[in-house]
Amino acid sequence: MSATLRQYFDLTKPRVVALIVFTAIVGMFLAVPGLPPLRESVLGFIGIWLAASSAAAINQLLDSRIDAKMARTSWRPIVVGQITPAHALVFALVLAALSMTILVLWVNVLTALLTFASLIGYAVIYTVFLKRATPQNIVIGGIAGAAPPALGWAAITGTLDPHALLLVLIIFVWTPPHFWALAIFRREDYARAMVPMLPVTHGVQYTRWQILFYTVLLLVVTVLPWVTGMSGLFYLGGALVLGAVFLGYAWKLMDPPDELYAMKVFNYSIVYLMALFGFLLLDHWLLPFMQPAPGLELQPVA
Numbered sequence: 001m002s003a004t005l006r007q008y009f010d011l012t013k014p015r016v017v018a019l020i021v022f023t024a025i026v027g028m029f030l031a032v033p034g035l036p037p038l039r040e041s042v043l044g045f046i047g048i049w050l051a052a053s054s055a056a057a058i059n060q061l062l063d064s065r066i067d068a069k070m071a072r073t074s075w076r077p078i079v080v081g082q083i084t085p086a087h088a089l090v091f092a093l094v095l096a097a098l099s100m101t102i103l104v105l106w107v108n109v110l111t112a113l114l115t116f117a118s119l120i121g122y123a124v125i126y127t128v129f130l131k132r133a134t135p136q137n138i139v140i141g142g143i144a145g146a147a148p149p150a151l152g153w154a155a156i157t158g159t160l161d162p163h164a165l166l167l168v169l170i171i172f173v174w175t176p177p178h179f180w181a182l183a184i185f186r187r188e189d190y191a192r193a194m195v196p197m198l199p200v201t202h203g204v205q206y207t208r209w210q211i212l213f214y215t216v217l218l219l220v221v222t223v224l225p226w227v228t229g230m231s232g233l234f235y236l237g238g239a240l241v242l243g244a245v246f247l248g249y250a251w252k253l254m255d256p257p258d259e260l261y262a263m264k265v266f267n268y269s270i271v272y273l274m275a276l277f278g279f280l281l282l283d284h285w286l287l288p289f290m291q292p293a294p295g296l297e298l299q300p301v302a
Helices: 003-011 014-030 038-062 064-068 085-106 109-133 148-157 162-185 187-192 198-202 204-221 233-253 261-290
Strands: none
Touching (some): 003 085, 014 162, 038 064, 038 085, 038 109, 085 109, 148 162, 162 187, 162 204, 162 261, 187 198, 198 204, 204 233, 233 261
């Protein structure tokens, strides 16, 4: 990959977008009993991926002054002058236009509208207003980042099913403990940039309690797919084990062994979400295909 392409690729926050798109793909597979239709799956994937990349680029453009003051983000392409703000804006708008064109013309209007609302929610409402206005920024703004499973579901069915909203709820509750763990470790950066993250405004210990509370709530919420009949015992077992480990991390964070422990919690939260949605996919789609077909069960020998 050339240096210029790499810089534009970095502008899209590829690791963050990969997690977003993964949850959208799982939403696609959960939307139907068997394989989702290929056309809607591929075009929905491309459209959602382009929109998420556009939102990430707009976020970097609008946050470039803040990013310059933070060690975690001081290397970003706009901050170091590799990409000009004007070029970043054009790039982001092109991605957004391509996304909406694909979703409207070849997927469905509902997916396009929901994806556009998610883009605006993250790139504008969260980045411009919430992030600078309240320490609850990540909670209120989290709904935009939690939307991808519903986008994937809508791409396949053209509807907004309650089960899709349940997937959104899981990511919505996951977001605060995920991000606040990072905010604890990077609290000096946020203080220097004058961003009112919870550890800066309310202190580290208060934030630890909030992480513990949300982790308990997350454990409860992740049981709901089984309670509602959306998933089976295989998923439930995986969710409980993953949640118990997350809860252990959150409990240990109350009196951590060192400063780096908050990053261990943050890193596990990413693994947790990927594994949780992996269990959802396995339970819903792969396991039924592994069951013997009706009439083919082994009969006892007389």
